[in-house]
Amino acid sequence: MNPCGTPDDTGLLLTSADVRRLAADIGLRPTKTLGQNFVVDAGTVRRIARASGVGSDDTVVEVGPGLGSLTLALLARAGHVTAIEADPDLAEALPGTVRRRAGALAGKLDVVTADALRVTRLPGPEPTAMVANLPYNVAVPVVLHLLELLPSLRHVLVMVQSEVADRLAAAPGSRTYGVPSAKAAWYAEVRRAGAVSRNVFWPVPHVDSGLVELRRRAPVATTASRAEVFAVIDAAFAQRRKTLRSALSAWAGSASAAEQALRAAGVDPGARGEALDVTAFARIAEHGPGG
Template identity: 60%
Template structure:
């Protein structure tokens, strides 16, 4: 069950959003360590906790996100570094935090640093969250490395009001999300997230701006929502086809999709009806190709394992 804590300032939020930003409006490295010590907190790998300790990087991320005046959901706010950057810029932030200690501390930190900020804190696992206090227009977050792709897909599926995403993720994951068909990093996540719009890398992030310093590099990756590609039913069928195609990467599509459409012969018939060569492999196809296959196979059986994909 979700627990919500709300701290709201005046409309427009962000105590330092008017005029020149105040250095006191954000957290510095020493303050972050002091807050962690106050909680007797040791960052855990279980929840992917690596806290941003550089205010300049926070402001660069917020400028790139361009979400002033929007309702923004932030996943894993931690001690509040990025949260304060967003509220400083005038975003209305709903922060989803799984760690109960951090969820309890964040409203107090924001109220102390930016009394006019607009913030709601939801204590919940972002992988299973089904509702938020407001309909989010954007997602801006330093996503936990171990669940970044599932969290993104869940939020995009659950909250159709999201128009803008900018997230900091492990470089390998970011390159995968922005990959194009035929590249070495292209896979099921690349094809799936393209349903909502074209993704692109939007910046590099040094590992030295985190505490503790992670063993991998990070990037900023994001998108702005594109035109609707079809119904929810079509999306689910398309994702089932994508899962089948990439579930056995070394196999040709006619074999890889046999489990989706019932047999290799049935898969071949669907592929031919969609104008797709059955001997191709999944990594050669773009989202539009997968949609054509899903449409051509709309009357074919899709096994239960893929219905919730």
């Protein structure tokens, strides 16, 4: 620890040259398919680790640790880190990188070689936090999957494409509010936690990124299941320009049945999905075909 009481990462974090050397050592050429854009700016890594708020009592899940830039910063703060990496070459190399740069921290790391969307259980202590740099094409499904799979997760901080960050954190009535916003709200209070320049990545992507913070909240009070509520959300936004009476007709069995469910839920059949919060979707689900 430094005199200010924060972890001392002097000589610990990867530089831009370190990242490129590690990639060359394993013959890695970053691919768009896997969304491989690695953070090469230590200042950004410090900022993310600090913003995550994790401490020695936390077990952190990191998805897509890549070459270990963020992993090292998290190990300096957290009690334990479980890193989920889909690329077997990266997963194999990560423990060695940690041993060489911070041998005393190596025992706090578990590496799981898997697609995060297919993970059904994790080794080690129950995770309390998730911190990750997520590829934009899987960001929302990964966040939702792990919030459902790991009820012990209390706090999530993810770096995602700026547009995805806007969608996750959008409030009802806004232009960007939709399926990701409503489903994330089922689990947590969500907010934008800052912007990240494209220039801190290698290779440099074509878009900027944003940080999104999710803090788990009390479950929505409803007799409907998560699957039932999510089915309403999906139907409401499948044709977002239509009124809910029309958009939910297939879900309810007919337009008249949809109107009946909406009125029973206290929702205007002429409204559109973007006007509703997750509790309204839950009320509709309670009066739907399975309610």
